[in-house]
Amino acid sequence: MKSLSNKMAHIESTLFVHQSLEDVFAFLDASESHAKFIPNMTEFRQTSSGAFGKVGALAQGLLNYFGLIKIGVQYEIIDHEWNHRLAMRGQIGPVSFKDGYILKRNGNGTEINFWLDLLPTGWAKLLTPFAGIIGRIHAWETLRNLKRELQNIGG
Secondary structure (H helix, E strand, C coil): CCCCCCCCEEEEEEEEECCCHHHHHHHHCCHHHHHHHCCCEEEEEECCCCCCCCCCCEEEEEEEECCCEEEEEEEEEEEEECCCEEEEEEEECCEEEEEEEEEEEECCEEEEEEEEEEEECHHHHHHHHHHHHHHHHHHHHHHHHHHHHHHHCCC
């Protein structure tokens, strides 16, 4: 029987911050920022030469759960539009994903739309019933952490 969709889950969540669109994008466009707000990310570094935000740029991260489980994450920038959007494709073990940030000026601040597509590979397809919950928790934690970090840089 053929699956109707390879997508485990599509999550979108929006956050408003009082920082300027330019400051928010500059923060997201710096590779060193991502370890500060991605949940459980203890390392994040660019592995390709050139600017981080350019399409095709590569990065590697390390997730750490409870100090016991360490999981490598591979990233590739797949969309970059200055002061508007940044998106990546990645791989965490048997789970592929795409995620990104779309920014929009909103009054005296910035609206950040975070989206996440979790894509099954191999045995990870068994996680499909839980993917929506896992994705929503990840999106909530990501935006909570991002808001905290953006407040720390001022506005």
